[in-house]
Amino acid sequence: MRDKVFYLLAAASAALLSWNLYKIFFVLGDEKDQGSIWRIFHFHVPSNILGMSGFIIGMVFSLIYLVNKNLRYDAIAAAITEVSLVFAAVGLVTGSIWARIIWGVWWAWDARLTSMLVCWLIFAGYLMLRRAIEEPIQRARLSAVVSVFGGIDVFIVWKSIEWWRTLHPGPVLTIRNGGGMPPGWQATMYWNLLALLCLAVMLVMVRMRQEGVAREIDSLRRMAHSY
Amino acid sequence: MAAFLRQSLIIAAKDLRSELRTKEALNASLAFSMVILVLFSFAFDPSSEQIQEFSGGLLWLVYSFAGALALNRSFAREMQNDCLDALIASPAPASALFVGKALANYGLLLAVELISLPVFGIFYGVHWTQRFWPLLLVMLLATWALTTIGTMFSALTVNLRLRELMLPTLVYPLMVPALMAAMTLTTDLLGGTPLNPENMIWLRVLVAFDFIFTALAVVFVDTVLVG
Numbered sequence: 058m059r060d061k062v063f064y065l066l067a068a069a070s071a072a073l074l075s076w077n078l079y080k081i082f083f084v085l086g087d088e089k090d091q092g093s094i095w096r097i098f099h100f101h102v103p104s105n106i107l108g109m110s111g112f113i114i115g116m117v118f119s120l121i122y123l124v125n126k127n128l129r130y131d132a133i134a135a136a137i138t139e140v141s142l143v144f145a146a147v148g149l150v151t152g153s154i155w156a157r158i159i160w161g162v163w164w165a166w167d168a169r170l171t172s173m174l175v176c177w178l179i180f181a182g183y184l185m186l187r188r189a190i191e192e193p194i195q196r197a198r199l200s201a202v203v204s205v206f207g208g209i210d211v212f213i214v215w216k217s218i219e220w221w222r223t224l225h226p227g228p229v230l231t232i233r234n235g236g237g238m239p240p241g242w243q244a245t246m247y248w249n250l251l252a253l254l255c256l257a258v259m260l261v262m263v264r265m266r267q268e269g270v271a272r273e274i275d276s277l278r279r280m281a282h283s284y
Numbered sequence: 285m286a287a288f289l290r291q292s293l294i295i296a297a298k299d300l301r302s303e304l305r306t307k308e309a310l311n312a313s314l315a316f317s318m319v320i321l322v323l324f325s326f327a328f329d330p331s332s333e334q335i336q337e338f339s340g341g342l343l344w345l346v347y348s349f350a351g352a353l354a355l356n357r358s359f360a361r362e363m364q365n366d367c368l369d370a371l372i373a374s375p376a377p378a379s380a381l382f383v384g385k386a387l388a389n390y391g392l393l394l395a396v397e398l399i400s401l402p403v404f405g406i407f408y409g410v411h412w413t414q415r416f417w418p419l420l421l422v423m424l425l426a427t428w429a430l431t432t433i434g435t436m437f438s439a440l441t442v443n444l445r446l447r448e449l450m451l452p453t454l455v456y457p458l459m460v461p462a463l464m465a466a467m468t469l470t471t472d473l474l475g476g477t478p479l480n481p482e483n484m485i486w487l488r489v490l491v492a493f494d495f496i497f498t499a500l501a502v503v504f505v506d507t508v509l510v511g
Contacts, residue, residue: 123507178457185453189446198511199440202504203454206436209496210458217461217489221468 059262066259073252080245094158097151103250105148105173107257111141112180116208119201128272131197134204135187136264138180140257145177172218179207179214193272288383291376295384299358300391309354310392317350317400321407330408339410340471344463346400348430348456351393355434356451358385359442368442372509382505386435393427415473422473425490426466432494433458436501440508465489 081096088095118134152170157163164170183203190196303309324342328334335342362368371381405412412419437455441447465486472483479487 123504175457175460182450182454182457186441186444186450189444189450194511195443198507202440202508205504206433206458206497206500209500210461213461213489213493213496217464220485220489221464 066255070252070255077249097155099246099249101151103253104144108141108145111137116204119204122201132265132268136261140260168218172215175214176211288380291380292383296387299388309357313350313354313396317346320346335408336475339474340467344467347397351430354392355438358438378506378509379502386431390431410474418479419473422469429462429493432498462493
């Protein structure tokens, strides 16, 4: 059953992604002011949405783990956070490429960029912590607490960086979002969100299976040592 | 509640007493903050007028770096002779242990800050006395933010092999909102701007940060230390 879901998701994301790529490059035209670079938004916006929501979902599973201490939830939280970190990185990199063309700089200390980077660093710390702990239960316990601290901090970071930027006058750089797009372009963006969502769920499944196998190997190794 | 307070105060007194006898963390943090203050003078022209514009940022970088040094040792010093196990096994709950340690660290950090503030004033010609009382309020609030996050993560990383590496990686991104608020307010106050409705929002950020993370730490410290 799980295999079937997995291959179904893989097929769906592959098909959707190819169809979307065809549409993005051959059907939709250039944007009036930005030229062809705006196409990157079809990947930039969905990646950021998936990355951000993944961090929050990861925090929820960490909380569930802390309540009922089932290592399965720890594996889910870790898998989701790791995949989200990749999507957040894609969001940051695609944003940076766009900024180089449109703003002329690779990076601007704009509110959203800064918040996203800080979130990325917080959850990168979470994954580094997981690598530093060998004992599975201790790892699950400590990293769940870090995930909860990080998840709550993300909200404060987001809000306060917004205030920080609005209080300081500076170059006003607004990011175009879905609101400014013609309907056909928006639809493609949502289709790509769906494609990337399938991909994300698939990756989370791969990662969870790895966690399960790693736990099994670990317990076998312990058993072998005890003889 | 009275018992909880008494237990916390006993632990705080114990920590401060052993610190005053050895002065290990105090000397190290003070020496380190002096070193950073000297190093800053090479990074930019120390006599320029611009210094007023980022004096708050510099000061809080010094405080957070020197603070991490002291906080790192907070729980690690209990590893010798299994003191940590004895503390956990004592009738005091883990939350009292956390509050006690946090109070001791708070005193230590404030002492280091109050000593390095005049030195900063002398080296960089910053008039820190003109708005001393609001500045003290900001220091009290922001130092508690650093202390509560730092003490919590000191407890979290105490058993890790890579303790010294993990603590700063985890702690600094989480501290971003508090540091941002402290830096903005300190820069304003050192530059002669009083607390006004516009920068009052940062004071609120600090208070909210303190409350949220103190509550979280008190709730989760038991999970971290005992399991």
